[in-house]
Amino acid sequence: MTGFAKDLLSWFEEHGRKKLPWQSSPPDVYHVWLSEIMLQQTQVDTVVDYFNNFIINFPTLTELANADEDEVLASWAGLGYYSRARNLHKSAKIILSEYQGIVPNSYSELIALPGIGESTAGAILSLAYNQSRPILDGNVKRVLSRYHRVVGHYSDSKFLKELWRLAKYHTPFEQNAKYTQAIMDLGATICMPRKPHCPECPVSRNCKANLYNDQASFPQKNAKKTRPERSLAFLVYHNDKGEVYLVKRPDKGLWGGLWSLVECEDDEATIATAIKKHNLKASVISSLPRFKHSFTHYRLWIRPIIIASPGLKKDYYNIKKLVLGVPAPVKKIFSMLDSLNSTESNE
Numbered sequence: 001m002t003g004f005a006k007d008l009l010s011w012f013e014e015h016g017r018k019k020l021p022w023q024s025s026p027p028d029v030y031h032v033w034l035s036e037i038m039l040q041q042t043q044v045d046t047v048v049d050y051f052n053n054f055i056i057n058f059p060t061l062t063e064l065a066n067a068d069e070d071e072v073l074a075s076w077a078g079l080g081y082y083s084r085a086r087n088l089h090k091s092a093k094i095i096l097s098e099y100q101g102i103v104p105n106s107y108s109e110l111i112a113l114p115g116i117g118e119s120t121a122g123a124i125l126s127l128a129y130n131q132s133r134p135i136l137d138g139n140v141k142r143v144l145s146r147y148h149r150v151v152g153h154y155s156d157s158k159f160l161k162e163l164w165r166l167a168k169y170h171t172p173f174e175q176n177a178k179y180t181q182a183i184m185d186l187g188a189t190i191c192m193p194r195k196p197h198c199p200e201c202p203v204s205r206n207c208k209a210n211l212y213n214d215q216a217s218f219p220q221k222n223a224k225k226t227r228p229e230r231s232l233a234f235l236v237y238h239n240d241k242g243e244v245y246l247v248k249r250p251d252k253g254l255w256g257g258l259w260s261l262v263e264c265e266d267d268e269a270t271i272a273t274a275i276k277k278h279n280l281k282a283s284v285i286s287s288l289p290r291f292k293h294s295f296t297h298y299r300l301w302i303r304p305i306i307i308a309s310p311g312l313k314k315d316y317y318n319i320k321k322l323v324l325g326v327p328a329p330v331k332k333i334f335s336m337l338d339s340l341n342s343t344e345s346n347e
């Protein structure tokens with residue numbers, strides 16, 4: 001076992017996270033798999049509530065496999081990267097039909113499932129099946145690039161190849177579940193992106209970035225670009241019963257598979273054309289304050305426009321009883337409408 005792995009394992013005994021909702025003894029592989037998918041691109045603190053809620057709605061893999069995609073997306077709504085939820089659902093169906101409902105314990109079978117890459121497969125196999133498998137998620141990349149002072153950026157394939165080599169090198173042949181949890185915990189709680197807590201770090205003695213005091217240089221960052229901005233109008237069509245028109249978005253692309261409002265460019269002429277296209281009798285009632293929604297690559301300014309749309313029923317929903325998954329900004333618009341209605345009824 002490498003010194004790095006030994007130091008990490010002893011630190012884990014006292015400082016590792018052992019009470020996360022997906023951790024149990026013995027491990028529940030459905031919970032481990034679900035948590036690993038949710039943790040892709042998302043931090044533990046955000047995932048905990050979504051995980052607990054998801055498990056209430058789909059307590060077993062069989063129930064997940066037999067659910068409608070809309071129900072699954074509704075439980076995922078707000079967590080982002082919705083292809084994860086659709087792939088999770090597809091994988092559950094495959095696992096139920098081909099593996100008797102048990103998440104497979106072989107690397108080749110796991111990696112063939114939708115939404116499971118090399119690192120996620122490694123995490124599932126080590127955390128749930130205690131196999132010796134390396135992982136290389138964002139936290140591990142940061143720890144290893146600092147510990148060994150590996151120069152490069154995440155988009156650089158040579159850099160990633162070297163990190164995979166190091167990840168394999170350090171992965172022990174025993175205590176695999178603990179080691180995997182330990183290295184993830186170190187990245188999340190000690191070797192943080194901005195201010196690593198090196199004095200408390202169990203591997204600081206041999207960490208090259210710590211010795212050279214240049215932790216912030218690893219991994220290399222891309223030159224900061226200013227994020228472009230876009231403005232859209234979100235059209236909130238109300239029919240005679242006060243129900244709101246929603247459309248299912250295509251599976252590919254932003255908010256894939258969720259139900260959303262009709263959008264168009266935020267200018268009066270485009271809005272006027274769009275609303276008549278949906279309903280010739282539609283007319284603008286008012287607009288709500290613009291707000292900003294940030295994505296990794298751009299910022300979106302959203303102006304909700306409230307529209308009277310008499311005579312239509314199809315795909316109009318009572319938003320108070322909605323069981324469909326909607327994107328976070330649409331949820332925000334619904335709560336703006338809610339507070340607007342309660343202010344009006346108090347007047």
Ligand code: SF4
Nearest residue numbers: 191196198201204207
């Ligand atoms: S010593 Fe500092 S930079 Fe090195 S692994 Fe530990 S926290 Fe990260």
